[in-house]
Amino acid sequence: MASQPSSRTPLSSILPPLIFGTATFNTQYNKDPYALDTKGLVKEALDHGVRAFDTSPYYGPAEILLGAALDVPDIRARYARREYFILTKVGRIAAEEFDYSPEWVRSSVDRSLERLKTDYLDVVYCHDVEFVSEEEVLGAVKELRRLRDEERKVKYIGISGYPVDVLCSLAARVLRETGEPLDAVMSYANFTLQNTLLETQAIPLLKQAGVDVVPNASMLGMGLLRHDGQPEGAQGDWHPSPLGLRRAVQDASDFCDRHDERIEVIAIRYALESYVTVGSIVGSSGDPASGVPWKEESIDDVGGGKLGVSVMGVSNSAELKKTMQVWRSILDGLEGGEATAMAAGRWRRDHEWSLNRKKAVQILADGVKEVMDKWLDFTWESPHRDYVNVRGKTTEQVYEAKEKLRASALKQVTVAAMWPTPAASPEPVSEDRRFPFR
Structure with a gap:
């Protein structure tokens, strides 16, 4: 196989459109990540x-x-390092601890290189950028680019986070102030059955800011869109969704049950299949992983052109096999899908089956959206209202900062309560953790 292109080659011409996410190798999703067969899972992938x-x-x-x-x-022995991509992040240390300083960026990259047993990282994101100032993000991006240009430890640089407005603002500022756009901006939980803000709000602005690739992560909304509810690992119930949204998801799950489907199956197929097209304008033409064994594949095998990039999260072999089955079925439905299916040893009519399955999933997706109603495109706060970056602060300093935030919030509520007319009043809030109705 040819060696990896230099960092001057657009990421969108080489990044595979399906990425294996390892957030599941953590206590948020699994009680004991070390008990997972991660070696077997990575080999199988x-x-x-x-x-x-x-x-x-x-x-x-x-x-x-x-x-x-x-x-x-x-x-x-089987896979040379140049044959696969490793994407990691810098900046986020713990739930309320962030460090975007150049010193920490360098230290974090070196530690990742050691942990991942490699001498370069294909993509490094500034992790959860909404928790720090824009100036801190700009500083981290500049340091990552220095590591790219001077030390060649990094090939491509991006940012990741949840609020799409923050991601778009930062992408525009990076271009404006450095003259160079970001290679990638990864959004999570913003192109799902419940929330499509990535498509309707973010992609046009990110494209305008020159961003090359926009991967869509967390197709199940961090595990929210599941028949059995949000996952609880060793950290317990950590999911930020309010009770009202969880109830709406349960109603949507019951709707899918009545049609002999599970909501997570519909959610994964809907997000993967829709984003292949929706995200193509900020997608990639790397190896599509269409299922032809022992062969480096070309995007031409599935019709040519870019495909929207998605990040899948799996914890075991069964989940991996199911996700890959869905992905390959989606590719079977693209132009040239019949030939690709046959080359991979699948049925010649899998192309036809894929198109029919797409129609059925879209019908149920429409039904799910009707059930969710006011909770469509709802987003939870990130960061939460009393967030304080504890990095470099004493316990007393953290306590004082949080008390100031609580006092400020209480003052706002008190002032709002004094407003005399409905027209002048703030938006009503639910009793579920004070999230606004939408």
Whole structure:
């Protein structure tokens, strides 16, 4: 295989459109990540054609587990480092601890290189940028670019986070103040059955800011869109969604049950299949992982053109197999899908089946959206209202900062209560953790 292109090659011409996310290698999603067969899972993913892995130092032991899995002798003998992509992050240390300083960025990159047992990182994101100032993000981006240009430890640079307005604002500012756009902006939980703000609000602005690739992560809304409810690992119930949204998801799940489907199956297929097209304008033409074994594939095998990039999250072999089955079925429905299916040893009519399945999923997706109603495009606060970055602060300083925030919030509520007319009153809030109705 040819060696990886230099960082001057657009990321959108080489990044695989399906990425294996390792947030599941953490206590948020699993009680004991070390009990997972991560080595077997990574090997199976590679054997299935997956050629990109997304991780972060914030995901507990994820970098260590991924690095160990990629360092297995059989994997090293079978897959050269240039054949797959490693994407990781800097900046986020803990739930309320962030450090975007150049010193920490350098230290974090070096630690990731050691953990992942590699001498370069394909993509490094500034992690959850909404928790720090824009100036801090700009400083981190500049340091990452220095590591790219002077030390060649990093190839491509991006940002990640939840609020799409923050991502768009930062992308525009990076272009405006540095003259160079970001290679990638990763959004999570913003293109799902419940929320499509990535499509309706973000992509046009990110494209205008020159962003090359916009991966869509967390197709289940961090596990919210599941028949059994949001996941609870060793950290317990950490999901930020309010009770009203959870009830709406349960109603939507019941709706899917009545049609002999599970909501997570519909949610994954809907997000993957829709974003292949919706995200194509900020997508990629890398190896599509369409299922032809032992072969580096071309985007031409599935009709040519870019595909929207998605990040899948799985914890075991069954979830991986199911997700890959769905992904390949989606590719079967694209132009040239019949030939691709046959080349991979699948049925010649899988192309036709894929198109029919797409129609059925879209019908149920429309039904789910009717059930969710006012909760469509609802977003939770990020960061939460009493967030304080604890990095470099004493316990007393953290306490004082949080007390100031609470006092300010109480003052706002008190002033609002004094307003005399409905027209002048603030938007009503639910009793569920004071999230606004939408």
